[in-house]
Amino acid sequence: MANQYKEAGVDVESGEKAVNSIKDMVTSTYDQSVVDGLGGFGAMYSLQSHFAKYDDPVLISGTDGVGTKLMLAIQAKRHTTIGIDLVAMCANDILAQGAKPLFFLDYIGIGKLLPEEVKEIVSGVVMGCKQAGLSLIGGEMAEMPGIYKQDDYDLSGFAVGIADKKRLLGAQNVKEGDKLIGLKSSGIHSNGYSLVRKIIKDAKLDLNATYQGLSQPLIDELLTPTRLYYHYVKGIVESGAIHAIANITGGGIADNLSRVIPNDLTAKIDRSSWTVPNIFKCLQDWGNLDQSDMDLVFNQGIGMVLVAPEEYVQAVTNYLSDNDLEYFEIGEVVKREQQAVEIR
Incomplete structure (x- = not known):
């Protein structure tokens, strides 16, 4: 048998x-x-x-x-x-x-x-x-x-x-005046790869080639593992210094951050506050994608967003620096304007 x-x-x-x-x-x-x-x-x-x-x-x-x-x-x-x-x-x-x-x-x-x-x-x-x-x-x-x-x-x-x-994190804690701290992603992470593969096929790209703007072969860029954030932020979470966290996965920054923003508030984000990694710029060029496509599908270099009270921002950013994680102060929470997240 x-x-x-x-x-x-x-x-x-x-x-x-x-x-x-x-x-x-x-x-x-x-x-x-x-x-x-x-x-x-x-x-x-x-x-x-x-x-x-x-x-x-x-x-x-x-x-x-x-x-x-x-x-x-x-x-x-x-x-x-x-x-x-x-x-x-x-x-x-x-x-x-x-x-x-x-x-x-x-x-x-x-x-x-x-x-x-x-x-x-x-x-x-x-x-x-x-x-x-x-x-x-x-x-x-x-x-x-x-x-x-x-x-x-x-x-x-x-x-x-x-x-x-x-002590659960989430929208129930978020207040007007809270600051948004974006944590750098390690790359594309694990979302948007159906579009990535379509771009590769349509543009006839060589996975083993190192294209202008990239520091390593394309396949290495694409297979860079998703960053795990626990050891970088566990002290912040345990201390109660943040109100919420948004994990930026499928749907991009706007869709995922909106999950932790109350109905009467808006997360206002300044797009110029961080540099988008070159892999995203390459994909946009190769695929002839507009900005809305990129924002909808990819994390754009921000893998996680911390929502912190203003009085704790310095302590949070000091902790991130001590743990060698690059971060960006990308915006703040304001009274609701038109939508949950606004990126300008």
Whole structure:
């Protein structure tokens, strides 16, 4: 029967080898609250030590994938950093609500399970979890010939964090006069890649070429991992020095920042307050895109926006500088004019 299953395209032994090859990497992310990880029917994580720190503890969860950036990684046969993107897409979202990261689960659906390739993929997930302060306590690898081509795979992830209900970040805290602090992105992050790939195809671009304005080959620009912001801002979040965070993903700055702006206020942004990275300028030129297209799809160099009371701005920016993260004071919150976010 095992041979018949293998003939059908599923190799159980390869799956076991893959699991064994990643155990040490995965356990390196564990903290003292991990009760049981790989090998059981479900991973276990104790909340006892965490509950004592909160008056009204709330679990915050987020799930996401990598999108079609994954297709470029598969095309280039570069699997070691795409897992960082996976973790970032989930971890930055729960951070935006003020969560302290706890644990992460991943899922890999794959056409042909090759242990060394899986090890490369999971190594990126492990790096991402370490950057995000998450324990990678479990996951699933599913070899599915017929669903995926032999060289194809897909990733999804699930992050859980904890916060005190009375200290959750969000629109309920934002006030007129709050300042907007934009945190520099590492590049495109993981949104807009369907448009990126269309531009590459239509403009007949060479992924291995270094184009004018770029300091490295195009494929390296495109596969630069999404920045994880937890270790850069955790002290700010814990201190209560900010009212809200917007994680800038699909929809750009305006769409994501509008989620944390109350109905009677407007986030007014000065476009000249930061320099848009060259990769975005190149994409705009290659794709003949207007400004509204760029603003709708891409982060434009701002990966996260902190909304801070004016009296805490200096403390926040000092903290960011101490942690070597480039930031920009990009605007302020004013009385509602016409829309939730206005970029000029």
